[in-house]
Amino acid sequence: MSEPTAMESTKPTRLTKPTKLSGPAKTDRDTGTGKEPGTAAGASRGRRSPALVAGCVLVGLIVAIALVSLFWVPYAPDDTSGGRLVPPGLPHLLGTDKLGRDLLTQLMTGARIALEAGLGAIAIGAALGVCAGLAAGFATRWLDDTLSTLLDVLIAFPTLLLAMLMVAARSASLGTAVLAIGFAMTAVIARLTRILVKRVLALDYITAARTSGTSWPRVITGHVLPNIWPTLVVNLAQQFGLAVMAEASLSFLGLGAPPPNASWGRMLHEAQATVFTAPTGVVAPGVLLVMLVVGVNLIADGLRDTLDPTRRRTR
Amino acid sequence: MISYLLRRLAFLAGSLFLAGVVIFLLLRTLPGDPANSLLAVGASPEQIAAARHEIGSDRPLPEQFVTWLHQLATFDLGNSFISTLPVGPEITSRLDVTVPLTLLSFVLAVLIAVPVGFVAAHRSATWYGTLISGISQLGIAVPVFWIGMILITVFALQLGVLPAGGFPQDGWAEPGEALTSLALPVITVALVMSASLIRYVRSAALDVLGSDYLRTARALGSSFGRAMWRHGLRNGAVPVVSVLAIELATTLLGAVVVETVFALPGLGSMLAQAVAQHDYPTVQGVLFVSTFAVLVIGFLGDIAQRLIDPRLRGRLSGGAR
Amino acid sequence: MNEFEKSGPAVPGAKTADAKTSRTVAAGPAPGPAAPAATVLDVRGLTIRTDQGRALVSDLSFSIGAGSRLGLVGESGSGKSLTALAVLGLLPPGMTASGSVVLAAGADGPGAEVVGASEQRLTGLRGRAATIVFQEPLTALDPLMRIGGQVAGPLRRWRGLRGAALRRAVREALEQVRLPEPDRIIRAYPHEISGGQRQRVALAMALACEPALLIADEPTTALDVTVQSEVLALLDGLVAERHMALLFVSHDLAVVSAVTDHVVVLKDGSAVESGTVDEIVRRPRHPYTRDLVDSARHLESALERIVR
Amino acid sequence: MTNPIRPDSVPPNAARSGLTQSDSAGVPAAVDSPAGGVPVLSARDAGFAYRGSPPVLHGISLDITAGHSVGLVGESGAGKTTVLRLLLGLTRPTSGRILFDGTDLRLRDREQMRRFRRAVQSVFQDPYSSLDPRQRVGGIVSEPLRSLGLTRSRQDDPRVAAALEAVGLPADAAARYPHEFSGGQRQRIAIARATVCEPRILLADEPVSALDVTTRVRIVDLLIELKETRGLTIAMVSHDLSVVAALCERTAVLERGRIVEQGDTPAVLGTPTHPYTRRLITSVPRLPSAKEV
Amino acid sequence: GSGNDNKSTTPSGSYDKNATIGIGSLYEPQNLDNTGGGGQGVTEALNGNVYEGLFRLTDSGKVEKQLAEDYTVSPDGLTYTFKLRDGVTFHSGKKLTSADVKYSIEKVTAENSQSARKSSFDMIKSIATPDPATVAVTLSSKSISFVYNLSYVWVVNSEAKDLKTTEDGTGPYKLDKWTRGSALSLDRFPGYWGTPATNAKVVFHYYKDATALNNALLTNAVDVVTSEQSPDALDQFASNPAYKVNDGKSTTKLLLAFNDKVKPFDNVKVRKAVSSAIDNKKLLQSVWGDHGTLIGSMVPPTDPWYEDLTKINPYDVTLAKKQLAEAGYAKGFDFTLDTPNYDPHPTAATFIKSELAKVGINVKINIITPDEWYTKVYKNHDFGATLQEHVNDRDIVWYGDPDFYWGYDNKQVTEWVKQAEQSDTTDEQTALLKKVNNQIAEDAASDWLYLYPQIVVASTKLSGYPLNGLNSQFYAYAIKKS
Numbered sequence A: 001m002s003e004p005t006a007m008e009s010t011k012p013t014r015l016t017k018p019t020k021l022s023g024p025a026k027t028d029r030d031t032g033t034g035k036e037p038g039t040a041a042g043a044s045r046g047r048r049s050p051a052l053v054a055g056c057v058l059v060g061l062i063v064a065i066a067l068v069s070l071f072w073v074p075y076a077p078d079d080t081s082g083g084r085l086v087p088p089g090l091p092h093l094l095g096t097d098k099l100g101r102d103l104l105t106q107l108m109t110g111a112r113i114a115l116e117a118g119l120g121a122i123a124i125g126a127a128l129g130v131c132a133g134l135a136a137g138f139a140t141r142w143l144d145d146t147l148s149t150l151l152d153v154l155i156a157f158p159t160l161l162l163a164m165l166m167v168a169a170r171s172a173s174l175g176t177a178v179l180a181i182g183f184a185m186t187a188v189i190a191r192l193t194r195i196l197v198k199r200v201l202a203l204d205y206i207t208a209a210r211t212s213g214t215s216w217p218r219v220i221t222g223h224v225l226p227n228i229w230p231t232l233v234v235n236l237a238q239q240f241g242l243a244v245m246a247e248a249s250l251s252f253l254g255l256g257a258p259p260p261n262a263s264w265g266r267m268l269h270e271a272q273a274t275v276f277t278a279p280t281g282v283v284a285p286g287v288l289l290v291m292l293v294v295g296v297n298l299i300a301d302g303l304r305d306t307l308d309p310t311r312r313r314t315r
Numbered sequence B: 001m002i003s004y005l006l007r008r009l010a011f012l013a014g015s016l017f018l019a020g021v022v023i024f025l026l027l028r029t030l031p032g033d034p035a036n037s038l039l040a041v042g043a044s045p046e047q048i049a050a051a052r053h054e055i056g057s058d059r060p061l062p063e064q065f066v067t068w069l070h071q072l073a074t075f076d077l078g079n080s081f082i083s084t085l086p087v088g089p090e091i092t093s094r095l096d097v098t099v100p101l102t103l104l105s106f107v108l109a110v111l112i113a114v115p116v117g118f119v120a121a122h123r124s125a126t127w128y129g130t131l132i133s134g135i136s137q138l139g140i141a142v143p144v145f146w147i148g149m150i151l152i153t154v155f156a157l158q159l160g161v162l163p164a165g166g167f168p169q170d171g172w173a174e175p176g177e178a179l180t181s182l183a184l185p186v187i188t189v190a191l192v193m194s195a196s197l198i199r200y201v202r203s204a205a206l207d208v209l210g211s212d213y214l215r216t217a218r219a220l221g222s223s224f225g226r227a228m229w230r231h232g233l234r235n236g237a238v239p240v241v242s243v244l245a246i247e248l249a250t251t252l253l254g255a256v257v258v259e260t261v262f263a264l265p266g267l268g269s270m271l272a273q274a275v276a277q278h279d280y281p282t283v284q285g286v287l288f289v290s291t292f293a294v295l296v297i298g299f300l301g302d303i304a305q306r307l308i309d310p311r312l313r314g315r316l317s318g319g320a321r
Numbered sequence C: 001m002n003e004f005e006k007s008g009p010a011v012p013g014a015k016t017a018d019a020k021t022s023r024t025v026a027a028g029p030a031p032g033p034a035a036p037a038a039t040v041l042d043v044r045g046l047t048i049r050t051d052q053g054r055a056l057v058s059d060l061s062f063s064i065g066a067g068s069r070l071g072l073v074g075e076s077g078s079g080k081s082l083t084a085l086a087v088l089g090l091l092p093p094g095m096t097a098s099g100s101v102v103l104a105a106g107a108d109g110p111g112a113e114v115v116g117a118s119e120q121r122l123t124g125l126r127g128r129a130a131t132i133v134f135q136e137p138l139t140a141l142d143p144l145m146r147i148g149g150q151v152a153g154p155l156r157r158w159r160g161l162r163g164a165a166l167r168r169a170v171r172e173a174l175e176q177v178r179l180p181e182p183d184r185i186i187r188a189y190p191h192e193i194s195g196g197q198r199q200r201v202a203l204a205m206a207l208a209c210e211p212a213l214l215i216a217d218e219p220t221t222a223l224d225v226t227v228q229s230e231v232l233a234l235l236d237g238l239v240a241e242r243h244m245a246l247l248f249v250s251h252d253l254a255v256v257s258a259v260t261d262h263v264v265v266l267k268d269g270s271a272v273e274s275g276t277v278d279e280i281v282r283r284p285r286h287p288y289t290r291d292l293v294d295s296a297r298h299l300e301s302a303l304e305r306i307v308r
Numbered sequence D: 001m002t003n004p005i006r007p008d009s010v011p012p013n014a015a016r017s018g019l020t021q022s023d024s025a026g027v028p029a030a031v032d033s034p035a036g037g038v039p040v041l042s043a044r045d046a047g048f049a050y051r052g053s054p055p056v057l058h059g060i061s062l063d064i065t066a067g068h069s070v071g072l073v074g075e076s077g078a079g080k081t082t083v084l085r086l087l088l089g090l091t092r093p094t095s096g097r098i099l100f101d102g103t104d105l106r107l108r109d110r111e112q113m114r115r116f117r118r119a120v121q122s123v124f125q126d127p128y129s130s131l132d133p134r135q136r137v138g139g140i141v142s143e144p145l146r147s148l149g150l151t152r153s154r155q156d157d158p159r160v161a162a163a164l165e166a167v168g169l170p171a172d173a174a175a176r177y178p179h180e181f182s183g184g185q186r187q188r189i190a191i192a193r194a195t196v197c198e199p200r201i202l203l204a205d206e207p208v209s210a211l212d213v214t215t216r217v218r219i220v221d222l223l224i225e226l227k228e229t230r231g232l233t234i235a236m237v238s239h240d241l242s243v244v245a246a247l248c249e250r251t252a253v254l255e256r257g258r259i260v261e262q263g264d265t266p267a268v269l270g271t272p273t274h275p276y277t278r279r280l281i282t283s284v285p286r287l288p289s290a291k292e293v
Numbered sequence E: 001g002s003g004n005d006n007k008s009t010t011p012s013g014s015y016d017k018n019a020t021i022g023i024g025s026l027y028e029p030q031n032l033d034n035t036g037g038g039g040q041g042v043t044e045a046l047n048g049n050v051y052e053g054l055f056r057l058t059d060s061g062k063v064e065k066q067l068a069e070d071y072t073v074s075p076d077g078l079t080y081t082f083k084l085r086d087g088v089t090f091h092s093g094k095k096l097t098s099a100d101v102k103y104s105i106e107k108v109t110a111e112n113s114q115s116a117r118k119s120s121f122d123m124i125k126s127i128a129t130p131d132p133a134t135v136a137v138t139l140s141s142k143s144i145s146f147v148y149n150l151s152y153v154w155v156v157n158s159e160a161k162d163l164k165t166t167e168d169g170t171g172p173y174k175l176d177k178w179t180r181g182s183a184l185s186l187d188r189f190p191g192y193w194g195t196p197a198t199n200a201k202v203v204f205h206y207y208k209d210a211t212a213l214n215n216a217l218l219t220n221a222v223d224v225v226t227s228e229q230s231p232d233a234l235d236q237f238a239s240n241p242a243y244k245v246n247d248g249k250s251t252t253k254l255l256l257a258f259n260d261k262v263k264p265f266d267n268v269k270v271r272k273a274v275s276s277a278i279d280n281k282k283l284l285q286s287v288w289g290d291h292g293t294l295i296g297s298m299v300p301p302t303d304p305w306y307e308d309l310t311k312i313n314p315y316d317v318t319l320a321k322k323q324l325a326e327a328g329y330a331k332g333f334d335f336t337l338d339t340p341n342y343d344p345h346p347t348a349a350t351f352i353k354s355e356l357a358k359v360g361i362n363v364k365i366n367i368i369t370p371d372e373w374y375t376k377v378y379k380n381h382d383f384g385a386t387l388q389e390h391v392n393d394r395d396i397v398w399y400g401d402p403d404f405y406w407g408y409d410n411k412q413v414t415e416w417v418k419q420a421e422q423s424d425t426t427d428e429q430t431a432l433l434k435k436v437n438n439q440i441a442e443d444a445a446s447d448w449l450y451l452y453p454q455i456v457v458a459s460t461k462l463s464g465y466p467l468n469g470l471n472s473q474f475y476a477y478a479i480k481k482s
């Protein structure tokens, strides 16, 4: 009994009802050919995506800076001996701010804050969001209707609004900002999780698992989660970028990490007044911020291509 | 459709009430004494007590809630703790800035994003297709305030062609002046918004471009442009519309930053200030009005989606995706 | 065109067998190098490559004369659909065709080369010179547009109809494919009608173009057997009536043999055998064809034993 | 166990029930259970409606007896899949009952469900969506064993290897992922999963419809082989009458949620009484006969 | 009207009598009532412009008669009799009478009054209005500051209905329009009793953000900024001939306030050591560049009892270390600095932290909201040290209150402060308060980090604007635009 090789029949002939195959199931059907019909870009992307590499380089740089700042910074963060608004050069490579603090030092600690904010928010958002999304994904009918519409409404509420409320309650700090951003993110992640869960649950292998006598908890851990995580991870990477931006915006408004911490957003705010006299203060944190966010977005895109080659670049 | 509308409206009302309760409770659980902000450092405890009594923050929660609901029913959003002036009229006057700002940005963003996103999809293999994707990628990563700062520096401070901020005191009584002062903020928001919209439009366009019905239309002799016009546009709109609704709501409420940078007397800056002052009635009022706006936008988005996509009609939840 | 307007209710495809035998006599050109003057489609050395250079279809040649029917058979992934798309110049982006595909542009004018033609030129050919009915009737129709509007598209384009005349033509087109309650269906959206009905709509749209060549890419695989046989019969009748050429693509030899007289068997993108239906079915020469025929017979035999 | 009663042995007319029978009042008895004794799985006057929709099944009565494979035919949307879902215990009928070994199937009764799951396994139509793409084949095939507490191991259980071998897959398949296999091979994996715990009944929803003709023949052969060597009883939904004719001793014809005709396959398909059945039979496309005219 | 005492802005020859003056400010009124929570902004916009008092405080800190034509004090110092100016009408057209004055004073002292000055009128026993042009106020105890305090009392029309969104004062301008969140405009009042305003209209434009305000000035959206809060931006004005940067004297002091009742700050030596360890000059320099002044005590130069006391606790790290050692903290100590979350406090806190690190004191910065500050520090005295700006003039008297939040308790000082208020002459008062001033500096009751500059940046087209803006008032009626 010879079967056609996997290569020959990567596409099924469907003789009956059109079965709309979605996301995760489709995923590996085409890994055989490594291609996505309909998009030339998809076809040209190999297994190691250039986006992923570029993203890793950018993010890696920021992470490296943050790590180095843990052990070494050129000056103490609150060392004000530098003199007011010294232009870039030696000994202050990027110059100083109005208090005479070294800008490079602040940028380096700022990297740490940005990463902490992103990771913290993602951790909170993912923990709450995935649980809520799973719950909604398994809920039926009106409960699901209610939950999903509720999520739709919540999603429309911007992170900043929520953060402002929480800051009003708890006073500005990195923790508050991260908490607020994390909460705001929860709805987005929950909604995505819900959709992914619904999609996976509609697939036959879930029915097969159930008729094999597999219990619901094991269906979740054994089938649902492994099949949704690639898409989820891609999205979390994107959310990470948004979280970093949100923290910067909060700090810009004075609602983020309080002053001794050199958050990039706060640095930008402080440097606003000296756009002309000391432009480094505005340019440097901005560039790093953009690098980090672009970096994680590239990683997200790259991950999508490698983990999930058939999914079109949504968003 | 009618029954859907009714159910959806009922849901709208329910959400609104729920949102009201949540907003109220959220605010009351915040620590910090509103009366504190009323008084300069030299106030006596008696003065504070008197102030509290006047604003009603010394009464039990349920009583305050009922009062609030009662006020809402009569379209009264109460008086500010701080200024003791009614909240409603001020919100209305702030909306004069925020609503045009949001809508204009929104329209501009859509005008930018739809053609650009389409080109990015249609020409995804070419260098400029990639370039567009790259730029939109970058656009998403640039904070609003940075763009705002740069635009101010270039157009207001260097070139001096547009005002750096502010809004005419007489508002829309001088439409020309009002529009000029909104120019930079609108461009700022539109740039940021279109950066992310382009990605949605691009992916919707990619779906359309790869679709069977488009191929069928072309096989039947439609030119590509015609097929896109007749079939592509509407099909591409389905996923984009749901995103648009969210973007619109986000911009409406997320105007704080841009209003700060451009010194606009909008709802966002009003809220920011009220939050800082623990001015509950104001925060409450702004939040409530915002929630209402968000729900209505969502409602309209849903209706729009259902008008476009007959497959969704009759389904209460679930957008395009 | 006159013929189209005159034709009343078409002959139902009940008498398939009769129609076929008569057609076989009027045999079109056999797939081979020499194509007679009335050739509607002439494919020479067609090769389709991905942008990485992998050949999905290689060196395929066949031709179809006016009024004749050719079946393209092969298992899933053998390149049938790509071939059909290449004929219309509708290959997915990134894929390139080489060789030559010539479609008869007018009644007897010189053929038009499809490979390498400009998009504008192709748009002029598609619909009139050749058109296609796809396998998946749900996705082939615009989900957001009423059936009436979709059928009206080609009618307006090809026959220049407007207003009331157009509405009448739409209704007629739907009646032609024997759709029940045409008035309801005109107002319906694709998701509101059944698969068989959708496929009839797709057929009506293709026929509205009055093409010289109709390509049917597995038009019935998504359908129930009962519906399948109805649609096949309909297709058979309508094509005969209009004296169209037909390129019928399917993996199912039995289905192909029901509507065509000549068959090209495709394996891994190249033709392994071609000939009349009878030759292929009764005396398959290539082992692959033999396997195909044997399998079909094997399955049929169980039913044969019972039904006879 | 391995002695299926030849369907031919039952006289055609005696073994048919008509449309009227299932319409009769009261709980219809299992229709002419063949000499096999108690049915393993049966539906008694079962009706079903999806929530918020009108009923899609009406008074379905069907018996699956050991050794008598059943084919369920009918047009798209007739309710075939839904019947199967009821028989699989995935949903409760809105009226009527589902019996397993003569007792009511209670979805909450863990003990009974364990026995039920062990005895009744399933295969689905789409070979692509029915295998978890992120599990190795060994994990997929051993899942019933693990879920039913028959093994802890993911791949090493000898039963997994045996099941894979029985469906004609190489032993090293266990370590690979589904996407490395073709549609036909995937369907074999699905069958291996369904047979690994040696069930008595295999419920299959269009198990070969998605496959090429050549592949289809091989899978049908495999199923016949399993019937004969393992005494497996198959209840199968298919719109392909040839497959039903080849595999099933008995046939039930479903039209718009009602069984309009059921009985031994040769009887039902050979001398159909219901017009729908007749139409079904004449619709099957045939090759021109092998002999030259 | 009352004379123009804005000496430092040179009046240019010709000016536009019908000019509109755009004034940029960060302080928007909450409402238009200064006894009803109008805030700093309402004083800035309306004080002296729309509303007038019996007396007025000039830009240099002098008290002058305004609506009071004359007044007498009884020999016991307890009864003040004011004679009102004739021919004064409110913007509504009503004539000013003594009833309005009585009403206005009572409005400040009313139970629901939110006026910060309320307590300074506690000693009023009764107010009599013997005739429409005479008001007699009887006090229960002597108060040398009474007349000064009256300069804060706006005389309003006793019959006015809504003083929160409209006004009815006697000043040279009447309210044109108040657009909340955006601007407040005033029109010249034609029926003004005194010299009419030198411009037709002033518009206060309100900004939330100093940078936005500066941009407005740079793009000519406003002509003058009342109080520049972003010194970093000053360079761009200083170097631009189209603008003039004016350095005035404010009354706002930035304090490092110790809790003088708790360890280790109950020890004078520790307080002095901390004061000496911080280089106030450098701090001022980094926050304000070349602007602002060091005063070394609580008294700003516009108060009559001002003395330069910066020498008492000079910046001297060795001295600081010595004093610390004497106090028993040779190795330094740790303390938490409660810091309000808005500028310049966090900046100053960072600076202080790095300065004190040099003498071994480890500062933990605790950022808190104004609310928290009010509850934790001001009300509950639950703190070690805090940063706070004190904006009012003549507020040295708080050191005479042992229950005030900083807990400074010196019997002698308390007595002096009390006596000063009871003095018969201002000289007497001044002498006493100077003693107080010296004493608190000797005790380093707090560390007075610096006195804010009052920087008015204006287009060079403008003249006649006030420079010191005492208590945030901004007299606009003498501004001329060429």
Ligand SMILES: Nc1ncnc2c1ncn2[C@@H]1O[C@H](COP(=O)(O)OP(=O)(O)OP(=O)(O)O)[C@@H](O)[C@H]1O
Residues within 6 Å of the ligand: A007, A008, A010, A011, A012, A013, A033, A035, A036, A037, A038, C050, C056, C074, C075, C076, C077, C078, C079, C080, C081, C082, C083, C092, C251
């Ligand atoms: N857009 C595409 N990009 C890359 N490869 C493709 C694309 N479309 C089809 N292919 C490959 O080309 C080969 C031929 O595909 P084609 O669709 O022509 O097969 P087919 O004979 O029509 O099969 P089926 O019976 O399943 O429709 C297959 O191997 C398929 O995987």
Ligand SMILES: Nc1ncnc2c1ncn2[C@@H]1O[C@H](COP(=O)(O)OP(=O)(O)OP(=O)(O)O)[C@@H](O)[C@H]1O
Residues within 6 Å of the ligand: A016, A017, D050, D051, D053, D056, D074, D075, D076, D077, D078, D079, D080, D081, D082, D083
């Ligand atoms: N989840 C569902 N909710 C509501 N209606 C459903 C659902 N699933 C199926 N139906 C309806 O129930 C009827 C029977 O469906 P079922 O899937 O059982 O038919 P089938 O005979 O298996 O068809 P096919 O041959 O196309 O698979 C159909 O009319 C279908 O539209």
Ligand SMILES: [Mg+2]
Residues within 6 Å of the ligand: C080, C081, C082, C217, C218
């Ligand atoms: Mg195909």
Ligand SMILES: [Mg+2]
Residues within 6 Å of the ligand: D080, D081, D082, D205
């Ligand atoms: Mg089914």
